[in-house]
Amino acid sequence: MxxxxxxxxxxxxxxxxxxxxxxxxxxxxxxxxxxxxxxxxxxxxxxxxxxxxxxxxxxxxxxxxxxxxxxxxxxxxxxxxxxxxxxxxxxxxxxxxxxxxxxxxxxxxxxxxxxxxxxxxxxxxxxxxxxxxxxxxxxxxxxxxxxxxxxxxxxxxxxxxxxxxxxxxxxxxxxxxxxxxxxxxxxxxxxxxxxxxxxxxxxxxxxxxxxxxxxxxxxxxxxxxxxxxxxxxxxxxxxxxxxxGEAELAPLAGIEADAYRALVLGVHDYARKNGFPGVVVGLSGGVDSALTLAIAVDALGAEDVLAVMMPSRYTAPMSLEDARLQCAHLGVKSLEFPIEGPFQAFLQLLDPLLAGRPADATEENLQARCRGVILMAISNKTGRMVLTTGNKSEMAVGYATLYGDMAGGFAPLKDVPKTLVYRLARWRNRDRVVIPERVLTRPPSAELAPDQKDSDSLPPYEVLDPILEYFVERDWSVGEIVAEGYDRAIVERVVGLVLQNEYKRRQAPPGVRISPRAFGKDRRYPITSGYGRVLS
Known part of the structure; x- marks a missing residue:
């Protein structure tokens, strides 16, 4: 030519x-x-x-x-x-x-x-x-x-x-x-x-x-x-x-750098193209909300990000300390609203239903929904959009609360497995620590019950995430996943959780797609289905 x-x-x-x-x-x-x-x-x-x-x-x-x-x-x-x-x-x-x-x-x-x-x-x-x-x-x-x-x-x-x-x-x-x-x-x-x-x-x-x-x-x-x-x-x-003349080749980045930049651009464009003046992030002291806050600041600037801490009776002091420290690192304005008052009010209101029955997910979800109400009230009053903080692993198995931590306008981590959340957080800290180290090393917990850990309800994320990748992104059967060396009981439990929680995912906000197959318009499964009754 x-x-x-x-x-x-x-x-x-x-x-x-x-x-x-x-x-x-x-x-x-x-x-x-x-x-x-x-x-x-x-x-x-x-x-x-x-x-x-x-x-x-x-x-x-x-x-x-x-x-x-x-x-x-x-x-x-x-x-x-x-x-x-x-x-x-x-x-x-x-x-x-x-x-x-x-x-x-x-x-x-x-x-x-x-x-x-x-x-x-x-x-x-x-x-x-x-x-x-x-x-x-x-x-x-x-x-x-x-x-x-x-x-x-x-x-x-x-x-x-x-x-x-x-x-x-x-x-x-x-x-x-x-x-x-x-x-x-x-x-x-x-x-x-x-x-x-x-x-x-x-x-x-x-x-x-x-x-x-x-x-x-x-x-x-x-x-x-x-x-x-x-x-x-x-x-x-x-x-x-x-x-x-000579070729002009922009450098290629690694997986973490590409994923992080994609999330930042996704948050920026969703907020700016839809005319939001800023965002609100519920900051718990855990790694998911910490990464979400860092992404929001990199996308929109610290002045357009508001962090909200909502400690409960189960919140560890270190969680509040780490959340405050991250806000200081990033220069983000923060508010604190302890939820003991509204939580107690709901417990008293529901006492005829709850009395004499052991505590379970009902009481845990009430705390998450107290927080959701606070965040949405701030959103309504200020016009800022709420960023939810749940990750792909949690969305997959339903380890999230409808009208609680799922309440919001955009979910930056919706397509980010928990193990990648940790990798991205460490990548963001590569030059300057903005996420406190303790956030990355302590066992993950929803802090909705005494001494609660994610591992009480789920397999370790190092086991869970590969199973989810095989089933969600590759459409492998239980038998094919087990052939990779995973315990059949664990695989069947995980697959069952994925299938039975489709109704939750339908009510989740949109989020940035960074994998070959994300929840949302990419993966379309029926809510009402008998498929999960027969696993092969």
Whole structure:
């Protein structure tokens, strides 16, 4: 391919549904690309004009009218450059997920995505009609084959573009992050290059959208599959493709660094895009709330984070000490509301029911619900959103209280197993201690009963988390998990807890997806089911 074509990849963070705002952002990035790189072609992510995924907003004709008006506006105001933009459009067959080429003050071509994903978090066939034709267009004498996201995971669209005369593949994406995704992308893209012999540019979206998190890491390859460009993860920007000259590769981070940055960006975008002035975190002195507080501060700044300590008769003095110390480390304002008063009031109110019966989860959950009421009252009065602090291990087995510690607007750790919680907390402490060391070394406890420990109710997290990964993320059977060396009774108990607590998870707030399979729209199990009665 001729290297005379200058290409810039616009790694942007659109707001779903804000077509006018996204169009302004696109125009600004086109201008930046031209000024900073001299690029003749600027490439934007999949559905950048609407944001991804727009879901049922696509059913509104007003949105599609806004898209067409915005495309014409971009064409009018970027007449000197060529641009590829992801946007929906209608033709005689129906609604398309498109790559739109704009240049010379007009729309030059529209390409319809050929492979619509309908698995995991994707349900594009609900909205779009698949295309069946390649689109190869000439930009400054270079013939470009347009493809959209999933197209590149199959050999046929890329081969068809090559056979139609393409000299370069352009692939636009809204590819969500999870811990294994980067390696999967590299392997897939290089396979398409090996099959076609064509160089490729791949641009990906950045930012949080409800449960989904997009990491960017846009890429460019030459025709031999050598990596020329890797844009930074979790950062917006315009990046020039070095078809001639040295490769420009942003560094890769480790699992903990990537996961932590994903959680920070997810919290930031959920709070800011939804207009919350700040967040509230119930700080217990345990590791989950400690990590949640650190993430919140890194996402929003200490001034927009409020910590609330709500000790009970079972709260150890060290828990309160560690919570106060962490607030001092992070510069976070805090409030303290002991819950003995409201707890006693509930016990007295319910005495006709409780009298003569042994204490159980009822009394424990009352304490958690006292705290939930306090946090939501603060949220109502201040407008700040409550961040819940439960992790994936707890959500999996139901070790959480509805309308108590599950009450809130967003759950940063919803897809973070407990063992990873500890790893992330230690990673955050790598340069400066913000989470007191004692929080990381003492046995975890909900502190809702005398001398309570998580291990009283659950297997050790080092045992629990692998079992959950096998069953939740890989869909293994009990027998397959037992074959890995786990005790059958423990596996059956864990699987039973996962299945019977689906009703709780349906009522949990959204949280950042960082694993290949998260609870929420990614994993959809029925609440009412007889499956758990027969384990194999």
């Amino acid at each position: 001729s290297t005379k074509l200058g290409i810039a990849l616009a790694q942007c963070n659109p707001l779903v549904g804000d077509v006018e705002g996204n169009a302004r952002m696109i125009l600004e990035q086109i201008r930046l690309a031209h000024e900073r790189t001299g690029a003749q072609l600027v490439v934007f992510p999949e559905l950048a004009l609407t944001g991804y995924p727009p879901e049922d907003l696509l059913l509104r004709s007003a949105l599609l009218n806004q898209v067409e008006a915005a495309l014409q506006l971009i064409a009018d105001q970027s007449a000197g450059w060529h641009t590829v933009i992801g946007a929906p459009y209608r033709d005689e067959a129906g609604l398309r997920n498109g790559a739109i080429l704009i240049g010379q003050g007009r729309i030059l071509a529209r390409y319809a995505k050929q492979r619509l994903p309908n698995y995991s978090v994707f349900d594009e066939k609900r909205y779009f009609v698949e295309g069946d034709e390649s689109c190869v267009v000439s930009v400054e004498g270079v013939r470009i084959g347009l493809t959209v996201c999933e197209d590149i995971w199959f050999p046929e669209p890329a081969r068809a573009a090559r056979d139609a005369g393409a000299e370069l593949l352009v692939n636009i994406n809204a590819s969500p992050f999870h811990s294994c995704k980067y390696g999967e992308r590299i392997k897939t893209l290089q396979a398409r290059i090996a099959e076609t012999g064509l160089p490729m540019v791949y641009v990906n979206q950045v930012g949080g959208q409800d449960e989904l998190l997009f990491d960017g890491q846009s890429l460019a390859f030459d025709g031999a599959g050598e990596l020329l460009l890797r844009a930074p993860a979790f950062e917006t920007g315009v990046f020039s493709v070095p078809f001639s």
